[in-house]
Structures are given as structure tokens and as C-alpha cells.
Amino acid sequence: MSFFATEFPVQASVSKEKFAATALAWVKGMKKTTLFDAGVKDERHKDHAALIAPDGECLVLKQADLQGGFVSGARHELPDDAGRLWRSEIVLTSLNGKASLRVKSQCLSVKEGVQVMRPRKPYFVKMALDDGWGNPDAAIQVRQEPHVVDSNSVKIIADAIDGDCQSLLPIVLFSHPFADDRAIEPSLISRTAFNLGGVAHVFVEETRDESLRLMDLTDGENPYGGTVGIILPRRGVVKKLFRGWLLPGSIDVISAMEAFVQEISSQRQARFAWDWQDLLEESARQLRETAEKGSEEYEIWEKLREEENREKEEEVRRLRAKVEELSEQLAGISSEDDLLLSAQFSKQIGPQLYPGEFSDRLRLVTEHVLESSNEFLDRRTWAMLERISSITNKTGRASKLAKRLKNAGRDSGKADARFEEILRELGFTVRRDGGHPVCSPPEELFGVGPQTLSTSPSDHRAGKNKASQIINGLFLKGVM
Template structure:
């Protein structure tokens, strides 16, 4: 496995700054055997290669009148495995791009799965020098936390609609009914810094408002969505019963896999440094007027190969853009969550697959009561119901509500927590509690603060269940 991170660094950062931080990164590692005096005397003014037992540090650099490129490679060997990390930099006017590639090379077959971790150097560079701007979004160690303002709503709309000019994916963390999140945004932002932007939704109410402006393409209710650059798609993650760290790792692994396949925004690698050196050598040969036929043929073949590779890349980029356009067109007509192409009008799910289950339940009841046995209508509708597996959360929620209110006398902490978990907002009003289902005033129930008799709780349950479930 390979992890490839490419991001803009603060444009004021020099190549020397990056080089020194790479040296510090190695010396701060508890696994290095390099002596400090061996690495401190190195600089980025010339190419070099240094070895110490099972470790190798290499550096290569080149430049043209318009840009500077360099690559710092650190390799750690064990008996059958080599751990390789490349930190490359490309400096242009007002831009400083960093590319970090970490990979594992094994010399023998093994059943053990070796995990490539994101190199700490990425966090160190951003933390020390600050990130640059990826289009209109800054590179940062902290998430972008939205509020209820119109500006935040516009930011969210740009993310969902693919109108942002950024090249990195955006992880959108939606809020559940209690305005909580299924991940720890600050921790995930640090884990994904330089690889993706993290945007955190403020509340479920914000999601309701956003939905109308993005054609229901926003994730919601605690779901996490990765919105890929240029509106090229969205990947949806539901936590379910997973531990938070396990769920965050799932999002991280998906980002890693995708970035390893994408073409970097800037040519920034050890190979690119070599290409620049070769191009410079060719230009020098031209200026010195080398007349040997063999030399000219070599130059011609090399330039032809480079031109052909660039043409192929241009063709592939155009094809990617064409496919992205098709994807954007199709996705603009399809809700992100739900799995069925049905216009739900002004209604949206209060929780995962709510409307979907309502529709299937209604179809099931209709089949049993209103279709003729072995008719075309029965076959079609039963096929739809039988082909869609679902868990009726309405029934589950109804049972939880019934047990909670069965012996209701007053609003205890356990009852209040249960009602809130089910999606009810609870507000004290005089001698009553006002229960509002998912903050929608259409579904409101007034519950006495003091229960009248043993039947009062079950009666309240029946009325609330009829309204909500």
C-alpha cells in the first residue's frame, strides 16, 4: 500500500525550511540510528546520498527559470522490508507545493498485512509553516466549523454542489437530531490534514435548510460524506454500531485509496526532479550546439517521448472531465441517501431510510388489502417489497417509547434521555412538557409534568406513536 499526500504549503516557506524540517523529523524519530552530527552538516544546496546501517537519506534538486523542484527520500530497511518516504517540493511564484509519498517494499511473500501510516512529517510541515490555499479553502490542522449564518450556508452549498475550486476531497460531517457528530472532528481533521478538508455541520436545523438548496444531495442525520473534487461524486458513511476510531479509520482508508489513484495537481516527485535535470541537460546541449547525429537523435527521441506522455495525460484528463460531467448530471437528479429515485416533495428523512421504510410498509399493507391474488399489480409490488431489505426502525422506536412511558409519573432523567435519543426536543411550558419531533412543529405533543394514573403513560405513548411513527 502507498499513501500519497499532495498539498500547498504556505508560499513564504523556503526549500531550506522544508529540508531542515525533514532532517529534524528523522532525528526526532526513536527508530533512527543516524547521529545528529551526520545529518546536521547536510544542506539542500547539492545532491547527496548518506547511509547508516539500515538507513538511507538521499536528496536531489533541480530548477528552471520558472520553478524549483527537490526531493528528500528516507529509507528504513529491515530483514525483508523497506519503508520509504519521499518528501518533494515544487516552488513557483506565489506557490509552494508539497508531495509526501510513503510506501512499503517487501522482498518476500507474507500473509501479514503491513500498514502504511501517514508520515508525521505532513503534520509537522503544516503545523510549523502553515498550509497554503487549495483553491478557495485553506490547508489546516483544524476543521472548518460552520455556524447558522448565511455565509456558512453558502460554504456548505458550494461543497455539496461541487462548486468549490479545491483539488482535495471534502469530508462533510453532518449533525444528528441532538446536533452531535458521529466522529471527533478535531481528531479526524488532524489525521486527514493535507489529504482532505473537514467541514462540520452545526445542527440538524441547518441540514433542513441546506436540503432545499442542494436538491437533497446533502448527507444528514450524523452521516459522513466525502465529496470528491469538481462534483465528481460522493461517498457515504454510516457509523451504526462501530467504535468512533474504527469509523474514522474507515473514512481515512477510503481517502488514502482514492488519493493513491488520482493524478497530483502538481508534478512534484523524485522522478520529476530527474525529468527536470534531463530537460536542463538537453537545453544545455542545444545551446552548446552539439552537432553529433547520435546526440541529436537521442535528444529528439527523448523530447518525442515526453511530448507523447504529455499528450496521453491530456487525453486522460479530458476523459476524466467528460466522465465527471456525466456523473454530476446523473447525481444532480438523485438523492445522496435513500436508494430510490422518487421525488419526496418537501419532506425529508428524519433518520436513516425513514421515508423509504414508510413507502415499503405502505406498499406491503396495500398488497395485503387492495390487490387481487396473482395479478400483475400484486407481482410487481410484492417484487419491489421483497427486493428491498430493510429494518423497520419505526417499530423499534415505538417499542422503546412504550417501555419508557409505561409507568410515567414525571419526567425523569432516563425518560428525558430516551425521548431525546428518539428525536424529540423537550421544552418545559407551565404544567406541561412540550415534545417536538425532530424540531418540526407539525409533530408536537403536550405531556403533563405529573401523570394522572397508570394508564396515562400508555395513553401518551399511543398518541405520540401515532403522530411520529
């Protein structure tokens, strides 16, 4: 089974009738549909309608009226000649003046040994966005065109990078390239925004100023220099992609990014909208309350109950398959994939301020060498260093440590105690010298000196200044 899913906010003005009409138009526009030919079975009841073709294709429309709104859904199933079943489920949830659209597509094997394929985003999403259904998603308008990072949106992106964004959709950020060999063509960015409409928000930095502003707001944790960053709500940056040895062309970067975004979107559970299974259960519950045994409504309820049970069994199978897939992925994942030095080798060098510190510092040396003259290096060694620089990223953990120190220094009255706690975690020991805490590093933490904590509660800048001194004393700026 292969799977696609997304959820995004829509206008609360979208009615049940408009949803049903759009669903019918969506299926009617499919080249291979036979649902509007002669011989199709047409079922209609109060909150249920279905078209069933002789070849197994079917479209089911359901709705449930609720206190404060309604839920309407459409499920389309289309078998192909290879033994696959293509299923799409679209559910509109409209409650208390708020509405959201849940979209799921699956490719299932109905014959043993048939290879399933990754389903694409249903065309229904494009139709809905073209018709103006899109609504702001935590202040970001859902649309099929890229957003420009400007003075109005830079704070939104900075908050998202820091993990403070509450949107339903992830964010894709195309940072400004500092060099032409890292640039991605504007036409490709526009095409990406179109492909990811309703799946992710696409932002692009048009000038270097926005990149530098983001760098200042996020303490250097932003993707920059042509890197494409993928940002998850409430988590921050989870993936960075850029043109280099592994992804030499713009198309390579775009393809890898879109595949990753669709994968993580499909794994996320619905937050506001209902799934088709939820709508089935509610329809069955409402019908059960009114149906009398032996009546037509009772027969419909029994069919709904059977369908509901089949749905649950299928969901269990899907979850089991997902668990197996994730187990295989986890078995092959190494946390050291992006590091220049393995954890074992780093231990032989000595203790690190954070995991991956020595890899960050080795990358810093590489960058310094590349910025200097190459007259002392042969071409192959120089080319090797360029490859290392292009296929590796900083871990970002130096920035997080620096940010933690800055946060500790915001309140000068509590700064010393907070600095002491952080330095103890890094292996420092603390002694009192004339009332002031002196934090000394262990001998193994080479190259780092002691820190004397003496912030004055009356000086509101004392904590911030001391945070900067500690950051400088740990030599974090070069690896941020």
C-alpha cells in the same frame, strides 16, 4: 506494495533551505534512524545530498532551479527487520508565486512472502502544518482542526456537493445529527481533522440550521441527520457513512471514513506539484547539459540516469499491481449493493424513472411505517424495518432528476423544449393539443399522469412553476 499519497497547497514563502532543514529534522526525530551515527556515508554535490547508513537506510535531498521558481525533494528509505522497505517522498514545488507539497509513502516487500502494511501519513506533514506552511485550497484553509459550516462556508460546501469545487483535497462533512443515537463525539471529530490534516478538509455542522440551509441549496443531495459525507473535488458526494447496524459506533464510522479517504487520496494524481520521478528527470536533464564525459559531473549524471531507469521500472511494476488490484475489486463490485430491490426484480415491477427508484420508494414506505404507530406490527418486523432504514440510503437520483428539471425551467423561452426532451427520455410520448405539447407516459409507467407544457416566454416564473408541477407529477419529493 502499499501506498499513500496526498497533495496540498503551501505558502510560496517556504524556501529551499527551510524545506531541507525540515526534512533533516523530520528524519532526525525518528526513533529507528541510524543516519546520524558514526560510519554513515555523506555525499554532497551542487544540487544533491545523501546520507547512507550501513544497514541500508538513506536520505536523499535534491533540488532543481527552474524559471520562475524551484523544486526541492527529499526521499527517505528505512528497511525493517521483517523484510519490508518503508519509503517516503516529499516534494515541494514552488513556481510563479504558487507552491504545493506532494507527499508519497510506500511499503515494499524486499523479501519474498513478506506481508506489506499500509503506510501512515509521514510526520513531515504535521511538522509543515505546525510551522504554518498551510495555504488556502480553493478558499478552504489547509489545517489540522475542523472547519465549522457557517454563513461564510455553506456556499462552498454546497458547490462542492454539486461538483463545482476546485480544491486539491477532498472534503469530509459531519452533518448535524437529528437524534442522539446518530451523533459523533466532538473529540472524535477533532481527532479526525488532526489525522486528516493535509489529506482532507473536515467540516462540521454545529446546528440543524446549516443542514437545512445545505438541503435547500443542494436540492436535498447533502448528507444529513448525522451522516458523514465524503466529497470529491469536481465530483460531489461519493460516499455516505452513518451509525447503524453495519457501523454501530462512532469509532466504526470514523475508521471506515478515514480508510476510504486515504484510499481515494492515494489514487489521485498530482495536479500542480511534481513527483519525485519528475524531479529526478529534471535533475538528470540539467546535469546532462553541463557535464563533460569523464568528469565527476558526468559520473553523477550516469548514476542519476541509472536511478531514473530503476524508478521507471518500479513505477511500471506498481501500476501493473494497481491494475490487478482494481480488476479484482471491479470483479466483485455490484451496482446493486445499496439497493433494496435488485435490477432484475425491479424490471418485473415495471419501468423506473431512474435506476433504483423502486428501492427509494420502498425505503420511503419503511420510513412512513416507522413514523407511525407500531401497534399492528410485531417486534421483530418493526426491528427489521429499523435495520433496513439504518443500513440503506436513498440513491440521490431523484434529486438529480429534479435538479435537471429545475435547470430546464430557468429560461421560460426554452423551457418547453427542454422539458419535452427530459420527458421523452423517461418514455413519454408527445402530441400537440391546440399548439401546446401534451406529454403522456406509457401505460407501463403506472401512477404517473400526462403533462401539458404551456410556459409563456414573457413570464419569467413560468418555467420554474412548470418544473415544480412536473416534479410533483412524478412524485419525486418524497424520495429526494
